[in-house]
Amino acid sequence: MDADRLSFEAYVQARTTALSRIAYLLTGDHHLAEDLVQQTFLSVAGRWQRLAAEGDPDPYVRKVLYHQHVSWWRRARRITHVSLTGVDRPAPDRTDEVGVTVAVQRALARLGPRQRAALVLRYFEDLTEVETAEVLGCRVGTVKSQVRDGLARLRTLAPELADLLEVTS
Incomplete structure (x- = not known):
């Protein structure tokens, strides 16, 4: 033991x-x-x-x-979430030296968890579609559609990342 x-x-x-x-x-x-x-x-x-x-x-x-x-x-x-209307919120960090990293993090945060997980597995973990499907417990077709829809949503949400997203397509 x-x-x-x-x-x-x-x-x-x-x-x-x-x-x-x-x-x-x-x-x-x-x-x-x-x-x-x-x-x-x-x-x-x-x-x-x-x-x-x-x-x-x-x-x-x-x-x-x-x-x-x-x-x-x-x-x-x-x-249920409590409304914070009228409450001062801290300003986001706008540090120039980590601009792309922050943009990617923010864009990923706006995706649903399944799309985010599919994109992280495919492009950060560099898993195949079959391996990604196994990890997520779904079909390969679901992975393909989640990745496709996630990339399309990222293009809409973060147009400043267009060059980076073209490399992953």
Whole structure:
């Protein structure tokens, strides 16, 4: 049992940074991304012995991460939001040196979770359509339509990213 615990701890140390980047792209919030990664590791910890024995646990861990994100999104939809009309809101950070990064993050944040997940898996994780469908638990045709619709929506929402989006098409 000690070897499994050490193996899991080593995996967590090795993969936390990469999974945190993916989680941030999905959530658009550093704190939510940290929570998402921690929840994913908690879900995987109970199955670690079997996962480690089967070989590469990364596909399963990514699948848990994406499913956990969709689950959070569904729960958040049911929560009623209080109107903040009249409340001062902080101005967005307009730092020039990270302009493209900020534009991509904002554009992704305006997509639905399925389109965002499909785009992150296809273009950030560089998974095939078949692998993306497996992670999301849907058909390849659904992945194709989610990516197509997501890119079209990004072109509308963030025309300043047109050059970047043409490379991904």
